[in-house]
Amino acid sequence: MAQVNMVQSLNQTLAEEMERDPNVVVLGEDVGKNGGVFRVTNGLYEKFGPERVMDTPLAEAGIVGTAIGMALYGLKPVAEIQFMGFIYSAIDQIFSHAARMRTRSRGRYRCPIVVRTPYGGGIKAIELHSESTEALFCHMPGVKVVVPSGPATAKGLLTSALREEDPVVFLEPTRLYRMIREEVPEGEYALPLAKARIVKEGKDVTIISWGSMLQRTVKAAEQYDAEIIDLMTLSPFDEETIFASVKKTGRVIIVHEAARTCGLGAEIAATIAEEAILYLRAPVMRVTGYDVVMPFPKLEDYYLPEETRMAKKIEEILRY
Amino acid sequence: MAQVNMVQSLNQTLAEEMERDPNVVVLGEDVGKNGGVFRVTNGLYEKFGPERVMDTPLAEAGIVGTAIGMALYGLKPVAEIQFMGFIYSAIDQIFSHAARMRTRSRGRYRCPIVVRTPYGGGIKAIELHSESTEALFCHMPGVKVVVPSGPATAKGLLTSALREEDPVVFLEPTRLYRMIREEVPEGEYALPLAKARIVKEGKDVTIISWGSMLQRTVKAAEQYDAEIIDLMTLSPFDEETIFASVKKTGRVIIVHEAARTCGLGAEIAATIAEEAILYLRAPVMRVTGYDVVMPFPKLEDYYLPEETRMAKKIEEILRY
Amino acid sequence: MPEQVIESFEVERLRILNEKGEADSSLMPSFSPDEIKKMYGLLVLSRIFDERALSLQGEGRLGTYASFRGQEASQVGSALAFDPSDWIFPSYRESAVFISRGYPLDRLYQFWSGDERGMRVPDGLNILPISIPVSTHILHATGAAMAAKIKKEKTAAAAYFGDGATSKGDFHEGLNFAGVYNAPVVFICQNNQWAISLPRERQTASRTIAQKALAYGFAGIQVDGNDVFAVYKATKDALEKAKEGGGPTLIECYTYRMGHHTTADDSTRYRIAEEVESWKEKDPILRLARYMEKNGLLNEESKKSIAEEAGKKIDEAVSGAESMPPPDLEEMFTYTYHSLSHRERKEMREISDGPG
Amino acid sequence: MPEQVIESFEVERLRILNEKGEADSSLMPSFSPDEIKKMYGLLVLSRIFDERALSLQGEGRLGTYASFRGQEASQVGSALAFDPSDWIFPSYRESAVFISRGYPLDRLYQFWSGDERGMRVPDGLNILPISIPVSTHILHATGAAMAAKIKKEKTAAAAYFGDGATSKGDFHEGLNFAGVYNAPVVFICQNNQWAISLPRERQTASRTIAQKALAYGFAGIQVDGNDVFAVYKATKDALEKAKEGGGPTLIECYTYRMGHHTTADDSTRYRIAEEVESWKEKDPILRLARYMEKNGLLNEESKKSIAEEAGKKIDEAVSGAESMPPPDLEEMFTYTYHSLSHRERKEMREISDGPG
Ligand SMILES: Cc1ncc(C[n+]2csc(CCOP(=O)(O)OP(=O)(O)O)c2C)c(N)n1
Ligand SMILES: Cc1ncc(C[n+]2csc(CCOP(=O)(O)OP(=O)(O)O)c2C)c(N)n1
Ligand SMILES: [Mg+2]
Ligand SMILES: [Mg+2]
Numbered sequence A, B: 001m002a003q004v005n006m007v008q009s010l011n012q013t014l015a016e017e018m019e020r021d022p023n024v025v026v027l028g029e030d031v032g033k034n035g036g037v038f039r040v041t042n043g044l045y046e047k048f049g050p051e052r053v054m055d056t057p058l059a060e061a062g063i064v065g066t067a068i069g070m071a072l073y074g075l076k077p078v079a080e081i082q083f084m085g086f087i088y089s090a091i092d093q094i095f096s097h098a099a100r101m102r103t104r105s106r107g108r109y110r111c112p113i114v115v116r117t118p119y120g121g122g123i124k125a126i127e128l129h130s131e132s133t134e135a136l137f138c139h140m141p142g143v144k145v146v147v148p149s150g151p152a153t154a155k156g157l158l159t160s161a162l163r164e165e166d167p168v169v170f171l172e173p174t175r176l177y178r179m180i181r182e183e184v185p186e187g188e189y190a191l192p193l194a195k196a197r198i199v200k201e202g203k204d205v206t207i208i209s210w211g212s213m214l215q216r217t218v219k220a221a222e223q224y225d226a227e228i229i230d231l232m233t234l235s236p237f238d239e240e241t242i243f244a245s246v247k248k249t250g251r252v253i254i255v256h257e258a259a260r261t262c263g264l265g266a267e268i269a270a271t272i273a274e275e276a277i278l279y280l281r282a283p284v285m286r287v288t289g290y291d292v293v294m295p296f297p298k299l300e301d302y303y304l305p306e307e308t309r310m311a312k313k314i315e316e317i318l319r320y
Numbered sequence C, D: 001m002p003e004q005v006i007e008s009f010e011v012e013r014l015r016i017l018n019e020k021g022e023a024d025s026s027l028m029p030s031f032s033p034d035e036i037k038k039m040y041g042l043l044v045l046s047r048i049f050d051e052r053a054l055s056l057q058g059e060g061r062l063g064t065y066a067s068f069r070g071q072e073a074s075q076v077g078s079a080l081a082f083d084p085s086d087w088i089f090p091s092y093r094e095s096a097v098f099i100s101r102g103y104p105l106d107r108l109y110q111f112w113s114g115d116e117r118g119m120r121v122p123d124g125l126n127i128l129p130i131s132i133p134v135s136t137h138i139l140h141a142t143g144a145a146m147a148a149k150i151k152k153e154k155t156a157a158a159a160y161f162g163d164g165a166t167s168k169g170d171f172h173e174g175l176n177f178a179g180v181y182n183a184p185v186v187f188i189c190q191n192n193q194w195a196i197s198l199p200r201e202r203q204t205a206s207r208t209i210a211q212k213a214l215a216y217g218f219a220g221i222q223v224d225g226n227d228v229f230a231v232y233k234a235t236k237d238a239l240e241k242a243k244e245g246g247g248p249t250l251i252e253c254y255t256y257r258m259g260h261h262t263t264a265d266d267s268t269r270y271r272i273a274e275e276v277e278s279w280k281e282k283d284p285i286l287r288l289a290r291y292m293e294k295n296g297l298l299n300e301e302s303k304k305s306i307a308e309e310a311g312k313k314i315d316e317a318v319s320g321a322e323s324m325p326p327p328d329l330e331e332m333f334t335y336t337y338h339s340l341s342h343r344e345r346k347e348m349r350e351i352s353d354g355p356g
Helices: A006-019 A043-050 A060-073 A090-100 A133-140 A151-162 A212-219 A239-249 A264-279 A298-301 A307-319 B004-018 B044-047 B060-073 B088-098 B134-138 B151-162 B211-220 B238-247 B264-279 B297-303 B307-319 C033-058 C072-079 C095-100 C107-113 C138-150 C169-180 C210-216 C228-246 C274-281 C286-292 C298-321 C344-353 D034-057 D072-079 D093-098 D105-112 D138-150 D169-181 D211-216 D227-247 D273-280 D284-294 D300-322 D342-352
Strands: A002-004 A024-028 A051-057 A077-081 A115-117 A144-146 A168-173 A180-185 A197-200 A204-207 A225-230 A233-235 A252-259 A285-289 B002-004 B026-030 B053-057 B074-081 B115-119 B145-148 B168-173 B183-184 B197-200 B205-209 B226-230 B233-235 B252-259 B285-289 C003-014 C088-089 C157-162 C186-193 C220-225 C251-252 D003-014 D087-089 D157-162 D185-191 D219-224 D249-254
Touching: A002 A006, A002 B004, A006 A024, A006 D093, A024 A060, A024 C169, A060 A077, A060 A090, A060 A252, A060 C088, A060 C138, A060 C169, A060 C298, A077 B168, A077 B238, A077 D249, A115 A151, A115 A307, A115 B183, A133 A168, A133 A252, A133 A264, A133 C095, A144 A151, A144 B297, A151 A168, A151 A180, A168 D300, A197 A212, A204 A212, A204 A239, A204 A307, A212 A225, A212 A252, A212 A307, A212 C274, A239 A264, A239 B074, A239 B115, A239 C344, A252 A307, A264 B264, A285 A307, A285 B264, B002 B004, B002 B060, B004 B026, B004 B044, B004 B151, B004 B168, B004 B197, B026 B060, B044 B053, B044 B197, B053 D138, B060 B088, B060 D087, B060 D138, B060 D169, B115 B151, B134 B145, B134 B168, B134 B233, B134 B252, B134 B264, B151 B168, B168 B211, B205 B211, B205 B238, B205 B307, B205 C088, B211 B226, B211 B307, B211 D138, B233 B307, B233 D300, B238 B252, B238 B264, B238 D342, B252 B264, B252 B307, B264 B285, B285 B307, B285 D105, C003 C210, C003 C228, C003 D211, C033 C095, C033 C107, C033 C286, C033 C298, C072 C095, C072 C157, C072 C186, C072 C228, C072 C251, C072 C286, C072 D169, C095 C107, C138 C157, C138 C169, C138 C186, C169 C186, C169 C210, C169 D087, C169 D169, C186 C228, C210 C251, C210 D003, C210 D211, C220 C228, C228 C286, C344 D211, D003 D211, D003 D227, D034 D072, D034 D093, D034 D105, D034 D227, D034 D284, D072 D093, D072 D157, D072 D185, D072 D227, D087 D138, D093 D105, D105 D300, D138 D157, D138 D169, D138 D185, D169 D185, D169 D211, D169 D249, D185 D227, D211 D219, D211 D249, D227 D249, D227 D284
Parallel strands: A024 A051, A024 A077, A077 A115, A115 A168, A144 A168, A204 A225, A204 A252, A252 A285, B026 B053, B026 B074, B074 B115, B115 B168, B145 B168, B205 B226, B205 B252, B252 B285, C003 C220, C088 C157, C157 C186, C186 C251, C220 C251, D003 D219, D087 D157, D157 D185, D185 D249, D219 D249
Antiparallel strands: A002 A180, A144 A233, A197 A225, B002 B183, B145 B233, B197 B226, C003 D003
């Protein structure tokens, strides 16, 4: 097993799945010769040629819309949206078509596209290059939402996404692309979707986190006997693992980078309150981004939840 | 005061505000001669002419995007999206531009557009004519979301929306357009945004509802000593009124038509749990649409929350 | 080279059959008498399907319905040009395309009665469910055509849409991708002069829809959309070109929506009766009938028996549709994902606990 | 009329100043020597602004930056054609448009250093903040132009965008609305041959960008984008036409992006050095300098002093930008809405309780 970063891991996974399944094709802006602006598709163009690695015109609805057509025809398209901030013009294609093709045709057609996109802040980028609006997609039935938090989960989850029957929005935490190196299993390695992962067991508090925030959460909780859950699939999310942990700890903090209001944290909190309130020894708490437009680099460190803010919340909930 | 339905009330309000403020213009598909497919803009074209009541080409991003340009130039555009199911292709313009113009320019520019759209099911319509995805817009800082529940609130809220400094997504419950007639104040009548309304006071349970669901909620709760809150502005929503009621009743049910997962109900539940948990005598419960694509007419009655389902939940929470 | 003309373009219009029923033999595709009779039969079947749908709707037996009266030649003529292996991406006004493709008539009525099961396309039939959001399915046709090319299969794809659909970004992106990838796709615009209440001249300032193809580097052609022969020929030519690697084509079928936009619409609010009246003489069925009568392919008697036969099929379809049992509640959940999510399972239990 | 040509179109290309610095006097707008010197001054100032930005970025003193080297004539030439009352909707590569419009240079650097306050456009200056999402701001220009028309004000609006932007739906919808409403708007496409790594030929199959205007029923023209006179003239003509009620124009400035896409890009991955090399001779500043030298408007000495003066302005701008105090944390909340929401107030309190 080699030590690789997330970009390399995603890149290898794509290459392996393209090798395995001739129907897998990649499309998006600059994914070809340029290998993607983050190099996630590096070398695929050279290896699989322009028919399977398509540099597209600059049109996000076009990328997702043609991917849908390809999927209907029998391909397995992996569409890259260059930054999550540019997915909004493709939302109509995702919501009105990809998510509905199966139900609209009562099962005759399916639409197993994967829409990959880097998300989240912390890379000192300009406007709309730091979005984390995963909750929008979690609200839409028919779409799955998946987020890895490191090189190994990136491989396991992308492999599964590429073998899924349903459309998947696959969010890649930009800040972590090159930050973490870890051992990634070689060969076939698939992590089941809709299953969370317990990163660290603990008794005093459950912290639920994902993607960009996981690594910070783990650090922030080092001093505590915290159980840390990496949600991995955000929709549909793994209630079972959460409930089991809540029953054990009685305290829950949810951490996400997205704005608080109507973020996925709200749904998790509401679900726990509805179904596991008797186990709670404190209110479910959230550490999140603020309800403002993600600021430019000069202020982004104040926007993003970081360890101090998380630790404060842990203290608060433990005192409760 | 005359007895009017919601279509008439909205229509009169638009006419009055257009009379008052020459900068108010209306644009959208079929809003001119045809008066809108639901006739909300009926007669405005004849009264104010084609420059102030613009039949646009079929292009939702175009409608909202040009409205943004008009707002920047100093007009007060009211854009109609024919059905909420077609707003998705305009989401990019709303999220990436309307919501950010003020912050992007540090206050030099503002973007006070109103995007009106009929939402919700119950009119036996085909696909994408029954969406209720208000939560998407509540997750986006910089946008306000407003929903009337009857002819009078329609006037009061639309008047305020038309005088707002910020972009407003104004959702009109299609099912109620012609269902309810009530007295609507004549002349100036503005209901403040971000303020909820207590429809009925009560002691045993607080039921929070809005728009399309309010009228059913009121009926369902008739037999109970329930306090019913019509939220009216969904973003930013009125926490104060909610907290005050929770303190009184200790029990909360939230009713919405949208799919449960990541609906606005989740945020309200999470907020209450975070800030008012000590007052709760039961978990916050939700009565919502299911996590499926809104079905066609043959099944829509089973999808939409109705009185029996609500009453059951009231019984459940009172027994808790 | 200061002021220099660097490009020049032309847009053509094709018509084979005029209103008197006279065909231009130099352009006429070689149809056998049976083929022409088949065309006529489908035109009539479609017309009766449409009329029946309107009356069923009036009786509350169907939901809101979109009539295609006047556009039969555009739909039947083009649909007949496809191979079974080609892929069709229709909009909501294309019932006659479904009918020409052999789609079960009862399922069409079932769909319009508000039942998703009507769009369970039979296996092996390469047509997509109706796309309700205008224009957005154009991209799917382009994508499917790109896929066919990648898979090196000699199939083409086609999207049907209206004049209104050409204003939306998806049209633009769909045609642009098609041009760039030289995809085997045919874009069939039924320019019926109206998009609900918006007349064609207010939809776009370009004088034709066909010329919009110039923006994407491929050919656009306008055809008389009430001339079933011209529509057939233009579509056939475009499909052949596509499959030979010649890339996409935009076909503008110049036609007219004789009815209201849908049964929920009242077109007298925005258009004058004279305009509708003036198109009656251009009726596509009338025109083909005249041609056939002139050429001994149709007489009063055969006309009647064709209509009767079609009527019978429609009767059967209606009773077929109306005798279908209502959908199970579970239907609502079954197709959201490949398999039920945890949450859906809980919700299904909630629902089956009792009504509401 | 079976097969009939119903439309024909031409696309023109305009150039006034050739690479040797010779101007076509029949097309040359009447500039005073001072006006030409002003143009030259702005070209040089812009070039130095750009070079300094690149070096500041290299030192970590700016964030990711988009160089416009090679496109100075397209930007300065067009920007000078506007009246102060006209409205400009720029993209991220238009620093020279901002500079020509009189935008404070220090604010530009401030913006590129990752500080929103840099896009606090000074009151009275009719230019919008940079639009990061490609193409989407085109609609705003159309909307503003529609508003000007509604308000019966003789102003025009203009959007700047790249060749890549023409592929997106917003371009289509923006131009189509403009055509339909005959709006006083000018669409200025800087076709710099690349959209990050995608060459122009793969962006669209149409041979020119200019011809895309045909789809919307108005004129498109290609100009030599490295010829500041031609760009000025085309823009001026289009603006005048717009204000006279003649409707929109699409101007394709045919130019070249000499640098990487941004400082985060490495263009050697996808394009060959020879191509870049071949455009050096076409440099817009070089070309104007040659013209001016030929016409006694520039010599070695004045050239040097213009450059020095520009350098000084840039020095001042950099130190101005770098001496600005960091933004308050509250800044993050202040501009979300007209006034703080309840929730924002709570969150602000949370943040000011202490770091993080
Ligand atoms: C994206 C979208 N916007 C709006 C609508 C509502 N709508 C349905 S049909 C229609 C007009 C379509 O006109 P056209 O494309 O000419 O097709 P036609 O109805 O004439 O066949 C409109 C506005 C829709 N279905 N989809
Ligand atoms: C909607 C959107 N998609 C993708 C991007 C990422 N991106 C930034 S610039 C660019 C290429 C733009 O090319 P072009 O329009 O030719 O302008 P140029 O950069 O050449 O000036 C891309 C893909 C973006 N900013 N916005
Ligand atoms: Mg039409
Ligand atoms: Mg470019």
